[in-house]
Amino acid sequence: MLDKIASQRELLAEQSLAFIADCPVLYHCHHFNLFLDQTIDDALGGDAGNALRTAAAREAFGELLTRLSARADLTTPPERLELARALFAAAGHGKLDIAMERGGGGATGEHLHYGFTWLDKYGDAVRRRRPADAVAAGYAAAAAELALGLPPRSVAATESACVALRAPRCEFKLVPGQPPEAPRPHVGKAESLAAAGSGFAGLDEARVATIADGLRQVTAGVAGDARGLVQAFGVFVTLHAATYYNRISYEGLKHVEHQSQAGAAVMEALLRESGHVCVFNTFGGILLSPEWEGMVGTLEGGVAEVVVGCCAIARALGFGAWSVVRLEPGRELVLRAPCTYEGPYWRAREERSDRPRCYFFQGAALAIMQLAHRVPWKDRPGLTQEFYRKLFAAGVPWKVEETSCVAKGDAHCEVKVTPV
Amino acid sequence: MDPIAGTPPLALSREARCVRDLLWRCDLPVVAHVPAVLEALARRGFAESTAGLLVRSMVGPDEDVLVVVPRTARVEIRVSYLVAPEARAARARALARLLAECCGEAEAAT
Ligand SMILES: [Zn+2]
Numbered sequence A: 001m002l003d004k005i006a007s008q009r010e011l012l013a014e015q016s017l018a019f020i021a022d023c024p025v026l027y028h029c030h031h032f033n034l035f036l037d038q039t040i041d042d043a044l045g046g047d048a049g050n051a052l053r054t055a056a057a058r059e060a061f062g063e064l065l066t067r068l069s070a071r072a073d074l075t076t077p078p079e080r081l082e083l084a085r086a087l088f089a090a091a092g093h094g095k096l097d098i099a100m101e102r103g104g105g106g107a108t109g110e111h112l113h114y115g116f117t118w119l120d121k122y123g124d125a126v127r128r129r130r131p132a133d134a135v136a137a138g139y140a141a142a143a144a145e146l147a148l149g150l151p152p153r154s155v156a157a158t159e160s161a162c163v164a165l166r167a168p169r170c171e172f173k174l175v176p177g178q179p180p181e182a183p184r185p186h187v188g189k190a191e192s193l194a195a196a197g198s199g200f201a202g203l204d205e206a207r208v209a210t211i212a213d214g215l216r217q218v219t220a221g222v223a224g225d226a227r228g229l230v231q232a233f234g235v236f237v238t239l240h241a242a243t244y245y246n247r248i249s250y251e252g253l254k255h256v257e258h259q260s261q262a263g264a265a266v267m268e269a270l271l272r273e274s275g276h277v278c279v280f281n282t283f284g285g286i287l288l289s290p291e292w293e294g295m296v297g298t299l300e301g302g303v304a305e306v307v308v309g310c311c312a313i314a315r316a317l318g319f320g321a322w323s324v325v326r327l328e329p330g331r332e333l334v335l336r337a338p339c340t341y342e343g344p345y346w347r348a349r350e351e352r353s354d355r356p357r358c359y360f361f362q363g364a365a366l367a368i369m370q371l372a373h374r375v376p377w378k379d380r381p382g383l384t385q386e387f388y389r390k391l392f393a394a395g396v397p398w399k400v401e402e403t404s405c406v407a408k409g410d411a412h413c414e415v416k417v418t419p420v
Numbered sequence B: 001m002d003p004i005a006g007t008p009p010l011a012l013s014r015e016a017r018c019v020r021d022l023l024w025r026c027d028l029p030v031v032a033h034v035p036a037v038l039e040a041l042a043r044r045g046f047a048e049s050t051a052g053l054l055v056r057s058m059v060g061p062d063e064d065v066l067v068v069v070p071r072t073a074r075v076e077i078r079v080s081y082l083v084a085p086e087a088r089a090a091r092a093r094a095l096a097r098l099l100a101e102c103c104g105e106a107e108a109a110t
Helices: A003-005 A030-044 A046-071 A075-088 A113-122 A135-146 A189-195 A205-220 A240-259 A263-285 A289-293 A303-317 A341-349 A357-372 A385-391 B031-043 B086-108
Strands: A009-014 A017-020 A023-029 A093-101 A104-110 A156-161 A170-175 A230-232 A237-243 A323-328 A332-337 A398-402 A413-417 B022-027 B056-059 B063-068 B074-078
Touching: A003 A075, A009 A093, A009 A189, A017 A189, A023 A030, A023 A046, A023 A240, A023 A263, A023 A303, A023 A332, A030 A046, A030 A113, A030 A237, A030 A240, A030 A263, A046 A075, A046 A135, A046 A237, A046 A240, A075 A093, A093 A135, A104 A135, A104 A357, A113 A135, A113 A237, A113 B063, A135 A156, A135 A170, A189 A341, A205 A289, A205 A303, A205 A323, A237 A240, A237 A263, A240 A263, A240 A357, A263 A289, A263 A303, A263 A357, A263 A385, A289 B074, A303 A323, A303 A357, A332 A357, A332 B074, A357 A385, A357 A398, A357 A413, B031 B063, B031 B086, B074 B086
Parallel strands: none
Antiparallel strands: A009 A017, A017 A023, A023 A237, A093 A104, A104 A170, A156 A170, A230 A237, A323 A332, A332 A413, A398 A413, B022 B074, B056 B063, B063 B074
16 A cells, blocks of 8 residues: 555655645644644634544545545545555654544544644643544544545544543544535646746756655655654654645634734744744754764854755755755845645635745744754754753844745745845 | 673663654663664564665564764664653663663674
8 A cells, every 4th residue: 555655745846745546745843733733723722623623634534545546546435445544654743543434433543643742742831631642543534434435524523532631542423424524626736837837047056956866765765663653753643635735724824814903913924834844843853963964064053054054954854845045144034936836726725825824934034044053963952941041032033024925926036135 | 801791781861852752862882882772672573674774773572762973973762652651761760771782782792
């Protein structure tokens, strides 16, 4: 089954965007995943947040599983459920067993990425009141729909027990026969190419491309362990659906915009902050990893070295072909991408925007500037949550502006970071 | 002197990226001994799961992983996440002792 999945992986090299069966995918770590989910729940309220996240996962993975099983010519329910189980575990989401009949069914999860990593990261300090695995819930619903040939987006899924709430395992109820959610436009390779500009050779292009290729070889070799979790570079990693991230971010933001402009500004700031969380934990972790030392060399900590390295990491993770247009240490950083993983979604599904929309790219660029200037890399600083707060909580000396964005109809996305 | 008993302990520290005691670091004293240390690990049931030769990854019987950079002899100890957080430091120390034994064997073999 894994070879069937692997054979449907594709890379748009010039744009550094990755796809499985024409559905956009990328790598994100548990720090980012937990932060973004929390942002949605804080903005919408726990119940509405959970409902949006479940629906987004059901839709995004429903499309992926449907296309994948058609291409792999899988027709029987057991084959299709096996595909769903294998993809979920290979992508680092954990072990999910789904039992479904026409009248209804359920699923059991063990070591699910969200619940397990939430418990490991926050379990000692925070008491959680709601289950953590909307992604697994939506995924189980989508897999059940596909297996039994039910209408897409018509199975309701709820997590009735969760390890993040101290249950021994996660349990899901699946109820078919709901009014199907309306389909949304597909975002695939053609839509991404329609939104994207061409590649751009920025500072140290050859080096960026070489490191990105090397890192892609490392990530390609990464697969779920016996429990369906992926640990790489010191974080738990998932290969995730871009449509999940984009839909919860943009629909969550629109929901808040209807209520208050002030609330929308807060949420935009939080979506940018998700970029800080990712760059600090994952990019920082990769820069300090033995894999980096073996492949690139020990990090000296120069500003250009860090910025160029971060562009290579972004490309390898499937965030887009980030390039350095301009770098003046202490004064300015301009990054450009033909598009990010955010832009094609906006172009395919939303009205042309009057403002830039790549919030993750904006926040990540600012965080890269902060990492390049304020982290004493040679001393191998601890990338702890305390250090994160010190770097990003207050008084960040940079501001960021996305000066071009494909969501506005511009030819590419470009962000500029300058001193406050 | 018995090479194993005579092996000095390896200095163990938390990796910069260490969260909840999962990642630790040792540096092997002799870069040239890295291949022999990897062989000694294999004799102790560690299996190689390596993406490229620039970094060698050895997975232990209890799913702890030792990531070795042959060029610099840096070793990252990745304690299995199945080990309870309060027991992870002790597991890391045990793995560092095992690495020191392997270094002793490598030393004796050369
Ligand atoms: Zn943009």
